[in-house]
Amino acid sequence: MKSIVLCGFMGCGKSTVGKVLARRMGFDFVDMDSYIERREGMSVAEIFAAKGEKYFRSVESAVCAELSRRLNTVIAAGGGALVSHKNACILKGSCIIILLEAPFALLVQRIRKSTSRPLAVSSSDEQLLSLYQKRLPVYRNAADFSLEATGTPEDIAHQILERIEPE
Numbered sequence: 001m002k003s004i005v006l007c008g009f010m011g012c013g014k015s016t017v018g019k020v021l022a023r024r025m026g027f028d029f030v031d032m033d034s035y036i037e038r039r040e041g042m043s044v045a046e047i048f049a050a051k052g053e054k055y056f057r058s059v060e061s062a063v064c065a066e067l068s069r070r071l072n073t074v075i076a077a078g079g080g081a082l083v084s085h086k087n088a089c090i091l092k093g094s095c096i097i098i099l100l101e102a103p104f105a106l107l108v109q110r111i112r113k114s115t116s117r118p119l120a121v122s123s124s125d126e127q128l129l130s131l132y133q134k135r136l137p138v139y140r141n142a143a144d145f146s147l148e149a150t151g152t153p154e155d156i157a158h159q160i161l162e163r164i165e166p167e
Helices: 014-025 032-040 044-068 085-094 104-111 125-142 153-164
Strands: 003-007 028-031 073-076 095-101 145-148
Touching (some): 014 073, 028 032, 032 044, 032 073, 044 085, 085 095, 085 125, 095 153, 104 125
């Protein structure tokens, strides 16, 4: 079966839901940012600090191309991965893309608890809101469908399965 890409803004639950969904489907799970960290030998924050966002985005594009060739995999896309039209086209051509949406206030609550998101750590709420407003239409355009990601990861995975598995 085609791989499934979960996209959405930071904190929407891509990795958490992705693990549950992969387990329920018997698929592999790949968190794109973790994959990049293993490949580069440093954290996303360290890559941003040492090599810059442009370098990170080039690695992210290469990883999108690589992961798009996999089958039976749930992929948690990095928050900015689908902002690149090239990445969106690569993934859309071979994967089912699902947008996990949540209200901005909930996302901010979730991401402020984490120190591993370079853009979140260095941005004010106003800057994050601006980024969210820019990215949301791009995510919607790339996605095959979207779901509200405010329930439990198990509930969200169940909703995804109802949409993608034949009766």
